[in-house]
Amino acid sequence: MDATDSPLDWVLTMAPYRRDAEHLEALLAQNGLPVRRAEGVEELTALLEQGPGVLVATHEALNPEVLEVIRRYLIDQPEWSEMPLVILLDRAVPQARVRAELSAAWPRSRQLYYQRPVTTLELLSGIQSILLARLRQRDIRDRIEREIELRRELNHRVKNILASISSIFQMTRRRAVSLDEFAEDFAGRLAALANVHSAVFQADGEAVEFSSVVELTFSPYRVRGTDRLVFTGPTVLLRPDAATTLALCLHELATNALKYGALSTPEGRVSLQWSVSQEADLLSLEWVESGGPSVSEPSRSGYGTRYIRSALSSQFGTPPVILFHPQGLRCIVSGPLSRVSPRQPEV
């Protein structure tokens, strides 16, 4: 058993006199508390490794060697842990001095003293309340572990976003003719990235519906009439990374349509359709422009075309078809739904 998995609800006892040890063990066991007894220093060290809920020891058990083993264990405790110690003292010992000595020897521990003979009721209620406090420590441990995990995940995501922005910056700069053009293109791409981030965040970061990504990405282009940009398709859930890629591709297509394509004239139309074939679980997307100025293949491909080719190839495993049809640009891609959808549990 891994020490971090131990439930902390068992009692470690140490009493050098057999009668004391057996009495203690029987008493705790009768009341449903699992007990393990350490008879020597080696056994004590091994059992401490397994993370007991509480250590109950008689005063006689605490020879210098035992004190040192416990001291080292207490010092090495993780931050969430404060192991409780229950010490049974004889009436004859100088109690104040013993307490002072043990407090000094054992840092970061909760110590509870009883004078022998101790009543069953007193001892049991003491141990039980101390174990409850110990369980709360375990909850704190779990919370700390979750927080460390979250921080690591956050760091990974922030780095990833910074790397994305850096790539957008470098690639936008390569193609820019003027500073104004650069600023406009870069701001547009960052806004598209920010919008899809919000959509993914609102969807709890798990899955986001394709139509909401489309709606969000198209909203800046729909001010001049909502029916010029239409989209239809079944409900498709996207993973955050796939949602980001598709949103950025749609942003490039829409910007291009506004500058050179169907959205550059009042009569132009854009239609985006997607479908899922049930047998093959294949997602197909089709962007079709019509009614705009006559289109011809550009002499060299710009950021948008290159990005769409690269990103959709990565996302779907097959490159998209981009057609510079005279009546309007078309972009068609299809690939397995599993490459964009969150993993679903077996039905």
Next chain:
Amino acid sequence: MAPSVSPLRIFYLEDNPLIVFHIEAMIEDLGYVFAGSASSFADLVGRIETIEVDGVLVDIDLADGRTGPAAAKWLRQRGIPSIFVTGQEAIAAEYPETALATIGKPVSESELAEKLELFRLTSSTSKTI
């Protein structure tokens, strides 16, 4: 100088499409052929069988977890050299014999140019996996 042969073919194992996009452009600008990309080790195994490559750029953290080092080892066993491209240089350093070199992120064109030359030195003939 030896007569110029056909340009080396570079494959990229990386799960962020924007980074692929950027590096792809740099690779092509440097006169290499971009042979494609995969986002996970599993994806690489599935995709690369029919592709001819001379070298693979490998990110450490991929869509299926921290599988970059295992992917580089897998490639090495097939005689294909790789170079790590990562923001986590310390982790790449734990696998010194696995890849030819490590390129830090964000990637600069000059470092990419210099490190891609290493593929030229190790490549005698193009390999199919």
